[in-house]
Amino acid sequence: MNDAEYDEDKESEVDIRDMLELQLSEVEMLTSMFPSKEEFKMDDPCTVSAVKSFLDGQIRYEFLHKRVGFSVKVTPRSSDSKVVVELVCNLPHDYPHVAPTVFTRSPLMNRENHQRLNEDLNEFIQGIERGEICMFSVIEWIQENVDQYLVTVEKKKDSSPIKEVDTVFTRLWIYSHHIYSKFKRRDIIDWAQELKLTGFSLPGKPGVICVEGYSRSVDEYWQRLRRQNWKRLVIKEKEEQDIGDEDMKKYNKFDGFEEKVFDARGGKGREYHMDLGKLFEFLEKRDCRHIFSLYFGVDGKMAAD
Structure with missing residues (x-):
């Protein structure tokens, strides 16, 4: 963590x-x-x-x-x-x-x-x-x-630069005190798509973001995200695995990147909260049920009941 x-x-x-x-x-x-x-x-x-x-x-x-x-x-x-x-x-x-x-x-x-x-x-x-x-x-x-x-780029005999090969698969689970801003919500999605990352975001209070992909792209995503103004933004868990030349799709838990909305309920002012029971079901289907207690401190089944 x-x-x-x-x-x-x-x-x-x-x-x-x-x-x-x-x-x-x-x-x-x-x-x-x-x-x-x-x-x-x-x-x-x-x-x-x-x-x-x-x-x-x-x-x-x-x-x-x-x-x-x-x-x-x-x-x-x-x-x-x-x-x-x-x-x-x-x-x-x-x-x-x-x-x-x-x-x-x-x-x-x-x-x-x-x-x-x-x-x-x-x-x-x-x-x-x-x-x-x-x-x-x-x-x-x-x-x-x-x-x-800048570093000196070594050359091969054919004079083409040697590129770094990223073989580390990374998944970040990010917690935000809240995600309301329409601009932040757009950036969260656009940057993930630009960097070819998969995962999802959950707006409201609290906010949840998960991104997965090659480590360099995931790290850049986090660097961009953390530079915006947040009341609280925390990496709850970071999963890493060197997958060599294997197909990354074998390790993905998500297809593409999308914003999820689970029966949003209004609160004070612009506050709104998602149905956490449905969030737990969503995570459980992707073999991520342990993440729920990491975020919320309770077993997900309690929220689903």
Whole structure:
């Protein structure tokens, strides 16, 4: 069991309009800095229009279902380097009052160095004073520091790079105090599908996430997930097994990745709870019944009765 735990920043009063206006100014600045679509790409070009519609009073905030997201191709300061690091950014509506959600992609970086880059980048972002846009500073930090995370790629006789082969199957069982945010729910699903992971998520209070696949992809999923704001996010159990060149499907307990909803019942405010008895039945069918007591401290049959 992994006892890593992350606390969500307590909500405070913030003028969302002011925050979104700053975000639009930052996007405008980045667009001028990176005019090529190969360098700077919006996740959804319609997002800016939606934000502007809210700021102009054409739609109410509760109908603003999009948030600003983009990727930037960043090259190191050193002129002899041809390595490009892709910086992926998602801005919560209350950014820059809160930190942005960012991570990097770099196929020429080994697993350990890539994880260290993302952790150090996150530490740098946490040290930036909140309230000011910071993506330019983040890009500069990557440009100035990324070289130290790169390794020399050994070549075979045919000059093709030697790629790391991931043979470790990993399954993570993650507990969240709650999962309500429509944005988090979308990210949980989209990232799993992007990284070709299987499993499921259970929104509500508490929240349950299970992902399984090759260890490198599972680790990247966890790194992305933990960088969002959570009241509590814990790895309850981590299962690992070196499967060599065997077909991973033999070890999967789930087909694809999906969000599960079991007879949701309303609570106070936006709270809602799932039918835990049906969750137990779902886990039992996949030979995962022991997980129920790990999450809830009781035998699943008690919830099913």
